[in-house]
Structures are given as C-alpha cells and as structure tokens.
Amino acid sequence: QRILEPELMEEAAQVKAYAEADFSEPHGHFIELLKAAIDDPAFSGFALDLGCGPGDVTVRFARAFPGCTVHAVDGSLAMLEQAGRLLPKALEQRIVYVQGRLPDLDLPRQGYDIIFSNSLLHHLPDPSALWKTLLKYAGPGARIALMDLLRPHSKQQAQALLNTYAGNEPEIKRVFGLVIDFDTRLPIDEVAA
Ligand SMILES: C[S@@+](CC[C@H](N)C(=O)[O-])C[C@H]1O[C@@H](n2cnc3c(N)ncnc32)[C@H](O)[C@@H]1O
Structure with missing residues (x-):
C-alpha cells in the first residue's frame, strides 16, 4: 500500500520552499553515481529528466555532461517557471523545459539516450505511468537512473x-x-x- 503526496507541486509557497531547499548533498551524490555508472566523461546525446521540478538535478546533469542536451518535464507550470528563472544563461541552449503530465506526454523527440528522474515516483497515483513513459521514450540501450525516497522505520x-x-x-x-x-x-x- 502506497502513501502518496499530492501529485503536482503547484502551490506558490511550496514551489518557492522546494526551490530554496538545499539539496546539494543528495543531488550531487546522484550525479556522482550517474557519472560512475556511465563511466564516460564524453557521454553525449539527448537526456530526459522526468518530474524535473525547479531543475536542480537538470542543471547539475547538464554541467556534468557538456555533450548532452536535456529535455526536462514537469506537470506543474509554477515549477517550470521557477526552473526557467534559475536556468543559468550558459545552459540555455542545452536545457529545454517542457510542461507535461506523465503518462500523457508529447515530447519533442523519441529515443532518448538517458532518462533520469529524482523523487517523482512517490507522487504518482499509478506508478505504471513512469514505467510506460520509460518504455515509450527510451532509445535502444538507453541508460535509466531513478532515485526516490526511503521511508523511515518509525x-x-x-x-x-x-x-x-x-x-x-x-x-x-x-x-x-x-x-x-x-x-x-x-x-x-x-x-x-
Ligand atoms: C519532489 S519534486 C522533484 C523535483 C526534482 N526532480 C528534484 O529532484 O528536485 C516532484 C516533481 O514531480 C512533478 N510531478 C508529479 N507528478 C507528475 C506527473 N504525473 N507528471 C509530471 N510531473 C509530475 C511535481 O510537480 C514536482 O515538481
């Protein structure tokens, strides 16, 4: 039995608080794990970030892999507006924010080389939305990297x-x-x- 958070994060105060929270440790660690798994600093191609929120992981990924273009998706317009405000100028050509709600996405391309997602799964009332999206948009041999939360024991x-x-x-x-x-x-x- 799953206990969900509200699906989209749309309330202004919540978006602001989330964007201002310091996630440098877990998000930095996520990127380090990805780098180790990919094991190729020249890795290039199209990346897809599902449930990107204010784009902290998106930006970290784009910095770590300068040969990649990232399409970053979220259902919340408020989150995407915040992501747009936080997008460094130097990355404007390589990060594209797209509004869309899984599983009904209509993305600019198919066949992504890597798909990653942090802390989205526990928002989805039907978790198969994530797996369907991976099946639809992963290219041949695509890398998949998912991270989510672990419930405390008590x-x-x-x-x-x-x-x-x-x-x-x-x-x-x-x-x-x-x-x-x-x-x-x-x-x-x-x-x-
Ligand atoms: C906890 S935040 C994680 C944001 C970001 N990945 C990070 O690690 O900072 C979850 C995000 O998923 C989005 N979201 C939830 N359900 C979604 C869906 N069905 N389709 C697209 N985005 C969704 C929310 O609006 C929210 O911005």
Whole structure:
C-alpha cells in the first residue's frame, strides 16, 4: 500500500520552499553515481529528466555532461517557471523545459539516450505511468537512473531526522518530512523486490 503526496507541486509557497531547499548533498551524490555508472566523461546525446521540478538535478546533469542536451518535464507550470528563472544563461541552449503530465506526454523527440528522474515516483497515483513513459521514450540501450525516497522505520526516527536536518527550517519545509503514514510502511526488501 502506497502513501502518496499530492501529485503536482503547484502551490506558490511550496514551489518557492522546494526551490530554496538545499539539496546539494543528495543531488550531487546522484550525479556522482550517474557519472560512475556511465563511466564516460564524453557521454553525449539527448537526456530526459522526468518530474524535473525547479531543475536542480537538470542543471547539475547538464554541467556534468557538456555533450548532452536535456529535455526536462514537469506537470506543474509554477515549477517550470521557477526552473526557467534559475536556468543559468550558459545552459540555455542545452536545457529545454517542457510542461507535461506523465503518462500523457508529447515530447519533442523519441529515443532518448538517458532518462533520469529524482523523487517523482512517490507522487504518482499509478506508478505504471513512469514505467510506460520509460518504455515509450527510451532509445535502444538507453541508460535509466531513478532515485526516490526511503521511508523511515518509525515515527520517532522520522521526528529525529526532521529535528536534525530541518530543526530551524520554516514550517513549510518541515512538512515535507511529516507526510508519512507509518502503519503501512513496506520493509525495504519488499520495496526492492
Ligand atoms: C519532489 S519534486 C522533484 C523535483 C526534482 N526532480 C528534484 O529532484 O528536485 C516532484 C516533481 O514531480 C512533478 N510531478 C508529479 N507528478 C507528475 C506527473 N504525473 N507528471 C509530471 N510531473 C509530475 C511535481 O510537480 C514536482 O515538481
């Protein structure tokens, strides 16, 4: 049984708080893992970022792989407007933001060389939307990289994490950590399976 967050992040205060949050550690780590997996600094081609939000991972990817053009998709216009404001001038030619809601996407091309997504899956009421999109848009031999959240083991553990990492944050950011129902959590081996 899954516990979902609201699907699209459209509320202005939520978009602003998310865009201002410091995700440098997990997002930087995601890119490092990708670099190690791809193992080719000259890797080039078309990349697709699903559920790109304000574009922090998008921009990090484009910087790490200067031979790639990135199409970055989100269903929330408010998120994409924020991403546009944060887009560095030097990357304007290589990052294209597209509004679209999985699974009903109409993207500028097919056959992407790499598709990545961070923290989208737990928003999707029907997770098959993600897998259908991968099947539709991945080119032959495409790389796929997905990252999402891991549920804490107990409410106490969640509260401790919240206090450690968001103790002084405004309420709207602390709320990210509280949208959790502990009674229906899955053991990690079941998630992996
Ligand atoms: C938690 S944010 C992650 C943003 C970004 N990937 C990051 O790591 O910072 C999830 C994003 O997915 C978007 N989203 C949720 N459901 C979607 C759908 N069905 N199609 C497209 N975007 C969706 C939300 O609007 C939100 O911007």
